[in-house]
Amino acid sequence: MLDGLNSNQLDAVTTDKNALVIACPGSGKTRVLTRKIAYELERFDSKKKFIVALTYTNRAAEEIQRRLDDLGIPQEQLWAGTIHSFCYQWIIKPYSAYEPALVNGFSIIDDNKKRKILNELKKKHSIPFFSDINTGLDRNANYMNADPYNNAIAKEFHESILENKEIDFDLLLYYSYKMLINNKKIRSHLANIFSHIFVDEFQDTQDLQYAIIGQVLTVAGDKCKLFLVGDPDQAIYGSLGGTPKSLYEIQEEIGNQDIVFKEIPGNYRSTQRIVDFFRNFQSTEVNIEALGQRANEHGYITLDTTTNKDNLYKEFADIITHNIKKGVKPSEICIIAPQWYFLTPLAQKLKSVLPDIPFDAPGVSPLPTNRESFWWKLSRLFLSEITPKTSMSRFRWMSHLINDLNGYTNGSLGNEYIDCRRYLKIINSIKPNESNGILYLEKAFKAFFNKLELDLNDYYVLVEQWDIFFDGIRTRYESTDFIGTPDDIQYFKNIFKPSTGVVINTCYGVKGEEFETVIAFGLLWGYIPHWSSIRNQPNYITESASNKLLYVIGSRAKKNLHLFAEKGRKANSGYAYQTNHQLAQAKFEYDGTYYQEK
Ligand SMILES: Nc1ncnc2c1ncn2[C@@H]1O[C@H](COP(=O)(O)OP(=O)(O)OP(=O)(O)O)[C@@H](O)[C@H]1O
Known part of the structure; x- marks a missing residue:
């Protein structure tokens, strides 16, 4: 389990102290976090303790759990998810x-x-x-x-x-925080059951989140260890209150207990050229060396400040076609948009000019985003593929779902291994004869409850969640963003398939991801960063927000990076958007066009 770790990574994984780990992009943060969790799970000597892994997105939690499945690590004593899910599961639900x-x-x-x-x-x-x-x-x-x-x-x-x-x-x-500070019983209970709290992307943690974790760790003292990992240069949620607190500030939050500081340098992801580009936006002088096998490859790094916004899609189509011809898989190509409202129109245009190339634009998923919803969790079981590869994940999801269902039905269902297998078999056997996605799910859910001999109408909270879930899907289809989006069951099932298409996402959505080729557009002052997040802010804050976004965007690329600060974007006032200031000032020798071979 410690194989394939370099000495800095190994040192972080094996520490038995509270630790703050600062890791540059591509240095193996996710690898360190997963191995550290595996390492601690294997050393557990109590069946009653839990490890908590807090991630910024549910997707990141799922990725950690999938990697642990691959390592063959049992996860009964791991709880992984966002701080919101954590608060809901461990504080709000049991103690409301x-x-x-x-x-x-x-x-x-x-x-x-x-x-x-x-x-x-x-x-x-x-x-x-x-x-x-x-x-x-x-x-x-x-x-x-x-x-x-x-x-x-x-x-x-x-x-x-x-x-x-x-x-x-x-x-x-x-409310979670308020309940923790007002009730010693809740604090002590949580302090007694957790052995470790892991925080991924700690730089995006908000004040309240530090305070919640701090309350538990202060009471737990030496019995629960804190492990934070992140990169202050990638703190792109400052406008939402995310902040990389210093080691001393974090110590204060956890009752002045010691925390050791560790760094993971080096980048396995990108070529040295990509690293040299994104270091233009780094806040420190710390050197980052490209360590991967392709560190010295040249790639293509271009900056285009002349194309008109209406012609961008043609340029993107050329780049995509060229990459695919060269053997790059569609899922290794990513288009980064400044904000979510750029996604749908662009995806639609690209689909029309490149009808044979698959695209994956997460903004167009028909399911509501609240993954705490019981029905969202049940949909995942009905919609995800049943293959040997997905079997461990499906088992884990089933076990969580039954746990939830027991909460709503006063524990009427067993949650042992054999029970979960049986419930999964029931789910696998339900195949409504219905082509419309919404109607399919409604029928499937009802059939599942029938087989469990539960009357849904007896459970008020579930009925309420049902309405919210299905209203959420219907509202999506009524919105202008969704015009032309298919509503058949096959389209719904694609949501849970591993993505095979060209990714189109915002700079926030691609955090933690990596791609052979990255195309980023809208690199204009007012979009990157968005004007509403920097309005009335002093210069040093707006510059720092801008640098961090460019740093995150640049560091997603392994080899090729195509930057666009397009012409023709105007504000309502008539003001023409200009190239992002930091990008305009960056010192870098760009390539000509992407098709000039080097
Ligand atoms: N010790 C190692 N040897 C070889 N490759 C490694 C090693 N550690 C990590 N990698 C590879 O480096 C790449 C980047 O790792 P990872 O995604 O964990 O980076 P990260 O630090 O989380 O990046 P970011 O902060 O940008 O999200 C991955 O492809 C990973 O497999």
Whole structure:
């Protein structure tokens, strides 16, 4: 399990102290995290303890668990997921009776619904719909927008959903923290059952999240170790309150316990040229050496500041065709858009000019994004492929689902190995004769409950979640973004297939990913970074936000990087967007066009 680790990685994996690990892009952060979890799981001497791995996205948690499956590591004593899932599973769900705002029941609203309510509020207050309103709270219940007017809207939003006994992920975190500080019993219980808390991408952790982890670790003392890994140069969620706290600040959060500092240098992902490019945006002088086998390959790194926005898709189509001809797989090519609203129109244009090339644009998934929803979890079991490769994951998902179902039905179902196998067989045997995706899922869910001899109507929370889940899908199909999107069951099943197409995603969505060829566009001041996140901010903050985004974008590429600061983008005021300042100033010898062989 310690094979294939270099000396710095090995040192981080085997430490038995609280540790803060700073790792540059491509240095093997994910490898270190996975091996460290495996290492600790194997050394467990108690059946009652748990390891917690907190990741920024559910996708990252799934990736860690999949890698542990590949290493053959049993995961019964691992809990992996986002801090929101963690708070829901370990604090809100078991202890909601302790919080007056939640004691009479509550549901978690879906992203779509949240966006809709916020848009209505923006309209009411005459604020442009694309202006970002951060609804996050800090530990003192303050909102964190630079603009006080946006704070008032965030407050109004929370008041309006609470009236309907609804909460969003921000309130979920806030109530979790409040319950922890007000109830010694909850703090002590959590402190007793966790042996390790891992935090991936610690640079994106918000104040409340540090505070929640800190509460547990302060009580646990030496019995629970903290392991944080991340890269301050990739802290691109500053406008949402994400911040890489210093070692001393983190020590303070955990009751002044010692934390050792470790660094993982070197980059296995990219050529030295790619590294030299993205180092233009690094905040420190620390050298990064390309260590991979292809470190010295030349690749193509281009900057185009002349193409008009309306012709971008033609350029992209040329680059994609050229790469595929050279043997690059479509899934090794990624187009990075500045914000989500660039995704759908671009994907549609590219699909029309390259009909034979598959594309994978996550913005167009029909399922609501709340993965805490019981029905989302059940959909995953109905929609994902049944192959030897997916069998361990499906078993794990089944076991989690039964756990949830036991919570809703007062433990009426067994959750031993043999039970999970039986329930999986039931799921595998249900194949409704229905081609429409929504109707297929409705029939499949009902058939599953019938086979379990459970009457869905007996479980109010599940019925409520059902409505939110299916309304979420229907609302998506009614939106203009979804015009022309297929609604058949095959399309739904593609959501859970490993992606084989050219990836189109935002600079936030591709964090942690790597591709042979990266095409990034919209590298214009006001998009990168988005103007609403830098408005009224001092220069040093806007420059730092800009550098971090360019650093993340550049460091996704293994070999080829095509940058576009296109012409023709104008604000409502008539102002023509200009090339991102830091990119314009970067010192780099770009190649001519991508088809000039070197
Ligand atoms: N010791 C090693 N030897 C060879 N290859 C390695 C080693 N460690 C990591 N790699 C490879 O380097 C690449 C980058 O690793 P990984 O994705 O874990 O980087 P990361 O540090 O998480 O990057 P980022 O911060 O950009 O997300 C992967 O392809 C991984 O397999």
